[in-house]
Amino acid sequence: MAILSVFKNTVLLLFISLSYCGNPGTSDKKSQTTILSQDDTILESPILVGANRTESYLPLLKGKKVAVVANQTSVIFKNSPTDPYTHIVDSLVASGISIKQVFAPEHGFRGEADAGEKVTDGKDEKTGLPLISLYGKNRKPTKAQLKDIEVVLFDIQDVGVRFYTYIATMQLVMEACAENNIPVIVLDRPNPNAHYVDGPSMETEHQGFLGMTNIPLVYGMTIGEYAKMINEEGWLDQQLKAQLTVVTMENYDRNKEYVLPIRPSPNLPNNTSIYLYPSLGFFEGTNINAGRGTEFQFQRYGASFLDHSKYDFTYTPKPNFGSKDPKEKGKLCYGKDLSKTPKLNKVDLSYLLDAYKNTKDKSLFFNTSGFTKHAGTAVLQKQIEAGLSEKEIKASWQKDIEAFKKIRAKYLIYD
Numbered sequence: 001m002a003i004l005s006v007f008k009n010t011v012l013l014l015f016i017s018l019s020y021c022g023n024p025g026t027s028d029k030k031s032q033t034t035i036l037s038q039d040d041t042i043l044e045s046p047i048l049v050g051a052n053r054t055e056s057y058l059p060l061l062k063g064k065k066v067a068v069v070a071n072q073t074s075v076i077f078k079n080s081p082t083d084p085y086t087h088i089v090d091s092l093v094a095s096g097i098s099i100k101q102v103f104a105p106e107h108g109f110r111g112e113a114d115a116g117e118k119v120t121d122g123k124d125e126k127t128g129l130p131l132i133s134l135y136g137k138n139r140k141p142t143k144a145q146l147k148d149i150e151v152v153l154f155d156i157q158d159v160g161v162r163f164y165t166y167i168a169t170m171q172l173v174m175e176a177c178a179e180n181n182i183p184v185i186v187l188d189r190p191n192p193n194a195h196y197v198d199g200p201s202m203e204t205e206h207q208g209f210l211g212m213t214n215i216p217l218v219y220g221m222t223i224g225e226y227a228k229m230i231n232e233e234g235w236l237d238q239q240l241k242a243q244l245t246v247v248t249m250e251n252y253d254r255n256k257e258y259v260l261p262i263r264p265s266p267n268l269p270n271n272t273s274i275y276l277y278p279s280l281g282f283f284e285g286t287n288i289n290a291g292r293g294t295e296f297q298f299q300r301y302g303a304s305f306l307d308h309s310k311y312d313f314t315y316t317p318k319p320n321f322g323s324k325d326p327k328e329k330g331k332l333c334y335g336k337d338l339s340k341t342p343k344l345n346k347v348d349l350s351y352l353l354d355a356y357k358n359t360k361d362k363s364l365f366f367n368t369s370g371f372t373k374h375a376g377t378a379v380l381q382k383q384i385e386a387g388l389s390e391k392e393i394k395a396s397w398q399k400d401i402e403a404f405k406k407i408r409a410k411y412l413i414y415d
Contacts, residue, residue, distance in 0.1 A: 266322025285371025293317030293326025302335020
């Protein structure tokens with residue numbers, strides 16, 4: 001069949017690599033998609049991420065002085081399941097592209113820094129390229145840092161939650177490129193939380209690096225779709241527009257489940273943590289531990305000061321990869337294990353309300369400034385303190401969510 005020739009080995013094995021979880025080379029036997037049947041009938045097509053569509057962006061890079069915004073997730077999938085990918089920087093250097101420097105987001109170029117930990121400038125040991133931190137002295141590339149750069153390539157795996165800072169980095173990179181008349185290329189990747197929109201919307205007075213635009217907590221867009229929205233809605237400073245190119249994916253469906261082959265940050269080790277992140281991320285603005293300092297980050301919550309009689313589950317956070325100083329370090333925490341939670345299609349407030357209800361001394365619960373930054377609004381804390389139910393709280397989000405969905409619809413690329 002002619003159509004069969006379209007799917008070469010590289011593309012077929014791309015799906016295999018997308019089925020990995022955790023360390024490369026560990027196969028997840030629960031394959032999400034059947035590609036070909038015995039009679040060569042195509043049942044479902046494998047996803048092709050933007051980075052793999054080199055024919056779409058290499059011509060835009062050749063002969064140019066290039067800067068890359070990347071981290072450990074910025075990979076091009078290869079044709080061997082035992083060696084499933086190469087880093088995009090390594091691949092571009094091997095292809096003769098003139099990369100002058102790499103910009104690194106929160107957690108650093110290799111994704112090893114703690115959340116909120118300052119990332120310093122340096123040099124990549126493998127390529128010798130200068131590494132410039134966008135989570136250190138500055139979070140937006142400066143004019144001096146972009147001197148002589150002719151095009152910027154952005155390729156980072158997102159998880160679709162407003163306070164996950166990679167989208168803020170992208171927005172500031174786009175803004176800097178617009179100010180300096182430099183084209184920017186965004187390589188699109190799947191968003192594991194693209195199948196729904198939910199949560200409180202960011203209020204203008206609380207905007208910052210945990211939310212730079214007035215969008216709901218879970219916005220249901222790929223990073224490429226969101227880049228288009230930023231650009232066209234005038235959300236860059238002075239309503240500038242970047243010279244934006246989005247390299248789209250092929251065969252992407254936002255309602256399908258995708259297992260990310262590389263953890264997108266140290267404390268999101270698997271899909272369960274990614275699905276729970278919008279809900280348990282609220283605990284970042286409280287004194288409750290959300291699994292940091294364990295091997296089940298964002299898959300449990302607890303604290304030493306919760307009512308012991310209400311919980312059967314206990315654990316003790318200790319320093320580990322991605323969390324040098326976790327909340328409640330060395331203390332026996334009482335709480336809940338959520339590691340068996342199925343895929344969510346909503347922001348679940350029951351965990352937050354449960355923990356607040358079972359905190360005897362309410363003054364121990366909130367870190368007010370941090371909670372407001374994560375929620376995007378001061379209203380949510382007041383609603384919880386006033387004893388509103390989850391249904392009542394979520395009803396207050398709906399007007400903003402519906403207004404956002406109308407804007408969002410203009411920029412969706414995929415079914």
